[in-house]
Every structure is written in C-alpha cells, then in structure tokens.
Amino acid sequence: MVHKMHLKVICKIVTAVSVAVIPAIINYFVKRRYKKKLKELKLRKNKFDNSYYHCIFWTMENTKCREHMLNSIECGNNCSVTYLETIIRLLSSSKLSIALCMYHLTLKQITDALIEANNRGVNVRIITDAITFKMQHSKLKFLQKKLGFDVRVPPNEDTFMHHKFCVIDAEDLDLHKMFLGSLNLTLQGCVNNFEFVIITNNSHMITSYKDEFDLLWKTFPDIYAYNF
Known part of the structure; x- marks a missing residue:
C-alpha cells in the first residue's frame, strides 16, 4: 500500500x-x-541586393546637342537634354532633403529644380568650391545671395572642392537615391566633355556619401563668414 x-x-x-x-x-x-x-x-x-544602377555617358555625339540644350529640344535617347532631364527628375522627386556637393553649377534648369524643391519644403543644402562660387555665371551664388539658400565652401581657397555628387532623401530607405560622377552641372560639361554620371539607390553608397557630406558640412563654415 x-x-x-x-x-x-x-x-x-x-x-x-x-x-x-x-x-x-x-x-x-x-x-x-x-x-x-x-x-x-x-x-x-x-x-x-535589390538596388539599381544607371550609368550615363557623355561622348563626342553630345557635341551636337548645344542647340538642343539652349532650346530644350531632345534629339533622342542619348541627347544631352534627355540626360539632363533624368537628373532633373531625380531632384524633382525629392520629398525630404537634397544634399548637393558640386564643384560648379551654371545650368538654369538645375537651378529651377532646386528652387522648386526648396519651395516644396525640401531641406536643400549645397557645398561648392570657393573659387567657382565667386564666378560670374555661378548659379549657386545666385541661390545664396538672392534666395538665401544654405551654401558652404571650404575655408582654404588653395584647395578645390572638386566633388560632384548629390544625395536625395537619405533619411528614407524607400525614397533615397543619389547621383555621382565627373559631370559639373554646366553647359560645357553637357556638350563639350567626356563625362559620366551614375544614378543608384544603393543603401551602402548613400550612407557613405551622406556621412561624407555631413562631415564636410560641419567642417566648412557658413558662406556668410566670407566677404564674397
């Protein structure tokens, strides 16, 4: 029991x-x-990796596109006007921010796209070169002097700020994109030079370029510190 x-x-x-x-x-x-x-x-x-890459090359064929650029008339898929419209569409798609690091900018079409973005409430920050900023045809000087855009340049004029890249909507993984390359946003670059631009939404690249832009932004003083 x-x-x-x-x-x-x-x-x-x-x-x-x-x-x-x-x-x-x-x-x-x-x-x-x-x-x-x-x-x-x-x-x-x-x-x-689901990111995309798109490459644009300016060649000898684009030398015939000067009149097309002046009249905004496309002559085909490889026309300088078509290439420029691709870049403008990127800027126009911005919802949050544009971080433009550009040695020289003289194109009115790009300037208008930046103004439109700024008017939509997009945070537009621009880094450029101290020498090209002072040039007569620089649109960045116009944006800063006439419209109050936030523009910064390196403190030492003996060193060129020679970068050419733009990060768009870096804060949002679904929206972010960027372009980079050899091209200055000038008529000379679009019709006379051998140039390239790469467009991508690759997160690793965008993070790296955003970090570099932010570092330069903190390093370079506000343009108002100069007597231009």
Whole structure:
C-alpha cells in the first residue's frame, strides 16, 4: 500500500515536471529555429541586393546637342537634354532633403529644380568650391545671395572642392537615391566633355556619401563668414 502511494506521488511529480519543462524545451527549440531562419533570411537579403544602377555617358555625339540644350529640344535617347532631364527628375522627386556637393553649377534648369524643391519644403543644402562660387555665371551664388539658400565652401581657397555628387532623401530607405560622377552641372560639361554620371539607390553608397557630406558640412563654415 505504501509502495503504491509512493508510486502515485512520483507519477504526480513527473507529470508536474513534464508540464513545466516540456513546453520550455519546445519553446527553446522553436526560438532557436526561428533565429536560424531569420539569420538565413538576412544573409539571403544581403546576397541578393535589390538596388539599381544607371550609368550615363557623355561622348563626342553630345557635341551636337548645344542647340538642343539652349532650346530644350531632345534629339533622342542619348541627347544631352534627355540626360539632363533624368537628373532633373531625380531632384524633382525629392520629398525630404537634397544634399548637393558640386564643384560648379551654371545650368538654369538645375537651378529651377532646386528652387522648386526648396519651395516644396525640401531641406536643400549645397557645398561648392570657393573659387567657382565667386564666378560670374555661378548659379549657386545666385541661390545664396538672392534666395538665401544654405551654401558652404571650404575655408582654404588653395584647395578645390572638386566633388560632384548629390544625395536625395537619405533619411528614407524607400525614397533615397543619389547621383555621382565627373559631370559639373554646366553647359560645357553637357556638350563639350567626356563625362559620366551614375544614378543608384544603393543603401551602402548613400550612407557613405551622406556621412561624407555631413562631415564636410560641419567642417566648412557658413558662406556668410566670407566677404564674397
């Protein structure tokens, strides 16, 4: 009789332990499997990069596009006007911010796109070169002097600020995009030179260029510090 009572107690203990421990063990292995699957998905996502790249090249063919640029008439898919419209559409698509780092800008079409973005409430920041900023045809000087755009230049005029890139909507992973290349946003660059521009939404590139822009922005003083 005593033996049977002990057996019942043992059974109750085993049952109680099983009820408490088995779900914990199952939960442990389920979580472990979930973490493994999550890690595999992250690796797969990194392996298959969904970002896009678009390359534009200005060649000898674009020398015939000077009149097209002046009259805004496209002559085909490889026309300088078509290429410029591609860049303008990027600027016009901005919702949050434009960080433009450009050695020289003289094109009215780009200037108008920046003004329109600013009027929509987009945060437009511009870094340029101290020498080109002072040139007669510089649109950046017009934007800063006449319209109050936030423009910064390096403190040392002996060193060119020779970057040509623009980061758009860097704060939003669904909207962000950028362009970079050899092209200055000038008529000379669009019709006389061999130039290239790359357009991409690659997150790693955008983060790197945004960080570089922010570093330069903090390093360079406000344009009002100069007597231009």
